[in-house]
Amino acid sequence: MTGDRNNNEYLPRPARITAVRRETFDVKTFSLEFVDRADAFSYKQGQFAEISVLGQGEVPISITSSPSRKGPMEFTIRAAGRVTSAMHDLGPGDALYLRGPYGNAFPFETLKGRNLYFVAGGIGLAPLRSLINMVLDSIEDFGDVKILYGAKNPEELCFRGELEEWKAIPGVEVYLTVDRASPGWTGPVGLVTALWDAAALSPENAVAILCGPPIMIKFAAAGLSGRGFGDEAIVMTLERYMKCGVGKCGHCNIGGSFVCTDGPVFDYAQVKRMPEKEGVF
Amino acid sequence: MSTYLLRKTDVRPLLKEASAVWDIFAPLREGVGDVNFKALPKDRLAEALENLVLDDEPTLLSPKTIFFPQNETMFAFGSGGIREQVESSPKLLFGVTSCDLSGLLFSDGFFAKDFPDRYYLSRSENRLIIVKGCLKPPRQGSCFCASAGTGPFAQRGFDLQLVDLGGEYLVEVGSGKGESFILAHSAFFASGDGRERAAEAVKRDATATLGPGVDFDKALRLMVTGDFEKNFARIGERCVYCGACLYVCPTCTCFNVVDRADGGSGSRMRTWDGCVFEGYTREASGHNPRPSKTARTARRYEHKLKYDPLVAGRSGCVGCGRCLDSCPVGIGMSKFIREVADGTEEM
Incomplete structure (x- = not known):
């Protein structure tokens, strides 16, 4: 029927x-x-x-x-x-x-007036791009916007045209890095966490928003924490094998939370409460 | 609560009469000897009723299979687009144990919350549940309903409940739907007035047959505060990851979704899946956040005994004992609960 x-x-x-x-x-x-x-x-x-x-x-x-x-x-x-x-x-x-x-959403209203650090690896820039463009559409409501983006090599950077457009917007800074340089690459080589100093990272009135490979999120969150960011000021979107998307099939269950319906956006405080042995990252 | 009497010799005639309205599911002995909840085929009713099991024999699978089958089609697709496949026939479940009723009620709550699951809810929206309390444990040594607070007789949630008085059942009415069923088949039911005390005695005796049980509440408390990594590691090494415990469990509801197609048409199916399998959390990239045996074992026990109480307000284990009975290497909930509550090593 x-x-x-x-x-x-x-x-x-x-x-x-x-x-x-x-x-x-x-x-x-x-x-x-x-x-x-x-x-x-x-x-x-x-x-x-x-x-x-x-x-x-x-x-x-x-x-x-x-x-x-x-x-x-x-x-x-x-x-x-x-x-x-x-x-x-x-x-x-x-x-x-x-x-x-x-799923839930990235915060928006509560980010107003704050300095924002977007930290992305590889295709992890895709979910952040939704929020980045939303922020840029009312940039006057926000503090400094810094986008720190890394990929395996220059050829694997996504949204290259848009990265150039973002750079040109006053109040927006874009920092790129790659794990391995290829001919013609003049930027830094290293993990995205190696961009902290170049971007003059400061936890003051700041929120960091992360997405990338699990290992990147893990080290970036720990690194930001070490630089004085509070757990609520480190926001990330998690990825997990999932089927139904609506909290039923069970695959993305971590502890008592479903990544699909309780997330995929969590702050570091929530992530720290998840059982580590279940492999949050 | 009104009560009635139903003669045991009237059970088969009653089911026959009721089959005009209902699809009837009851414990039937199958060809190889297993007992399972199966639909009584309307065209071979008398023959099927010969295989009806009325004593306390264990059913291999829980009645969840009626509402959450091992494989089901979610929709068909082809040149005409998508065609939803739902099923909502009137279903009468006869002879459900009290622990299995708890399992069904648990699954009802899970499938109904947040995003309602159309397939489960549609299969179960038109159902009547007749519980038959156990006089002795169907899975002696494995089941522990009295400890888990789910049996051997149900307190609520049933439409009708049968208490075995020997040659007849005292029938307790638990819902308006149950009362309507009795009115619709009134020739089979006499008043139960005056027999309630006898029924209470039967319930007490049944509970007494269950033995010492397990300290379920203590185990649930310790699951929140204690550290059982060593148990999970040991059990995880022993487990063969066959998934039998998940399939027979009344409250396991995980599923996989696959498309089956031939050319431009086919169907989207869902099939049972389980958290103990290594591929359960493996992503397309190959990354697997939960690959270890210990973590997968912990997931199973903590989901039922730690997170379900936190999230759903009730344990996901109903004490039916099927996991232990079906396990080829002797792992089961009753043993795990003893390990937690008593600090012993059971497996």
């Missing part, structure tokens, strides 16, 4: 790809719109959606576009598994299915 879609959270809605932008050799940014405008949803910075390639499966992907901007929803996706690889074979006009949005 065909049921009422509104009371079945697991049913995705038909969508189509309107544009694909290549970020790196294995990362692309997809613009999506719903086939039926009635299915469209509003979302908050840091939330994610479940994207289906029917026949391949479904994956949770953070929404990288900003709720402060009109325009299509964007998802930046690495070809890593079955579904994401299938997505990389698709182009404008191709069909996908979508449901969401899910």
